[in-house]
Amino acid sequence: MKIHEYQAKAILAEAGVPIPRGRVAASPAEVKAVAQELGGPVVVKAQIHAGGRGKGGGVKPAPTPEEAEQVASQILGMMLRTHQTGPEGQRVKRVLVEEAMAIGRELYLGIVIDRVAGLPVCMASAAGGMDIEEVARTRPDAIVKVHVDPATGIRGFHARKLAFGLGLHGDQVRAAADFVTRLYAAFEAKDCSLAEINPLVVTDGGRLLALDAKMNFDDNALFRHPEVLALRDLDEESPLEVEASKYGLNYIKLDGNVGCMVNGAGLAMATMDIIKLAGGEPANFLDVGGGASAEQIESAFRILVSDARVKAVLINIFGGILRCDRLAEGVIRAVRSLKVALPIVIRMEGTNVELGQQMLRESGLNFIAARGMRDAAAKAVRAATAA
């Protein structure tokens, strides 16, 4: 799960990580009030989940409260387009108003889980304010990495190694070590999958501050963090994906016209792949899971066909736990109640497959039966192209 910058900064502040003074606001008048309260020049920052906000025109300086009000009126409500939002952009509903400051240096600090080591890894670089993945590709030596064993937690030497890696000296080493230690504590305490400060700035006065902050959370751990779950912003997610998550379905919208419904994530990805190989484009990823009920199948189907781009549906089920008769029941019910006119190609395999096929045949509905994945993909792509 992702959250906004202002929410991440609130978590950091709670953990004792130094952040600039500032507050979130939802109207130009409110922005002006915050700017007056802060006293002095401010920066107005659009709050959307996507990165690249500055380049897209979503981050603007304002020397006076009046100017802050004015830039806020431009930013609030705009459809902000960045390299991460897609072409339609994302509507800005809130801005973060922060004190502006003279920046000496821009550094990078991030924590993720290293899958190979099976440990959290802290990464520091003096090349802050840049795309860190680009730095990793072109100048891997410019990034210092420290793995932390949760059995000991982050220790002094870890933190010092990172601080020295940032190229800091003197008192700043101690301040940076403290910064890293607190950030790591927040990462672990909140079950983050990512905690990233880019840039971490050294002000002209020599202070260290988290100028930007990004935190992602492990979805599997949200059950023990209701306070984090409360920060979820549904406006940032695709409505169909939100709807699917209510039914425990895994749905990701894509750009093609062949809708697909599959049990199991791997088979669902493979189904998308074979649609592409057959000359089509998948409209979505949809995993109904191992033990889907007829009701879940029906909801899945409803979500699938509510995407207007879908011209044909491919159902690919390899029933193990999920029985084919149950699938057939759900599909028949959904097609009847939703009056779906789209061509539906069904490929079923596994438990109770004969019964399932019989139910489909006897339903009087017009399903296209397929044998094997290749046949199914070819038929679905043909149907989508003809439509």
Next chain:
Amino acid sequence: MSILVDQTTRLVVQGLTGREGTFHALACREYGTRVVAGVTPGKGGLVHEGIPVFDTVAAAVAREGANASIIFVPPAAAADAILEAADAGIGVVVCVTEGIPTLDMVRTQRALQGRPVRLIGPNCPGLISPGKAKVGIMPARIHRPGRVGVVSRSGTLTYEAVGQLTERGIGQSTCLGIGGDPIIGTTFVDALRLFQADTETDAILMIGEIGGTAEEEAAAFVRASVTKPVIGFICGQTAPPGRRMGHAGAIISGGSGTAAEKMAAMRRAGIVVVKSPAEMGKAVERALSSRPHVPDRAARPHAPTGSRSVRPAAPSTGPARKGNRPAGTAGRMRRTGRRRSSRGPKGRV
């Protein structure tokens, strides 16, 4: 021989009395697996569907000699269940549970280090050695005893692959689902090492997916240490970057973990990589039938040449002992070609 589970497996089911635990325990028993105990804290002393229930895994080990476990407990308690099994001295722990917090698995993995335990999963379908034992949730009837090892990060896609093999009359030595999470116990490399050493496995089908670098590590291992033919498929060739595709571990992040990178690394290591998931069975069939004519891996481009020792003829792999197979399976065993004498298991010497 198969790997990890066979007729000697004595299975304890952690979470036996739950709906899923009961359903799958009975399916495993029906297949012929010796399901010797269940564990549900507080329900010790019960007999559930003819299976004795204990409060602790340690009691199941002491009383019933359990040596393998399968875990069906909810995500919040699953890491604890893994540690309990390891603490009780269980050798093979299969965790089916999906949704365990990543940091719980980080801590669990560290705690398991140096212990004589092999964790499979979490978030996996388990494993089956056809005709011998099933310790998992896969549909049994699609499998058939034979000589191809299957290892995969996926569940149903593995069933798809196995279905394609069985349809062609190609049986399997062991089919192993290693799980779709970012942090898992047994990796591709571990599985490849076991299959390479298994005298009853002639070829290996490896099914990977986007996210992480496990397939690249597997490719490096294949290049250095696997002499048996390896056939591969990677799903997620059309997956968008930055999105988690169902599995917690299936995500292209920062432009790395793509299917294209993995497929290229695998091809460079001499693995036969198919683009289409419909081609997996056919590719294995082709690899098996053409084996006597395939040039030695040492002669292929990119393969290391210096370190490849040639062992004398590998031990003959006679037909499996009939006595231990469920009726009707032994006769269908298919010999999938004779091992070439120049390509015995390399062995880590």
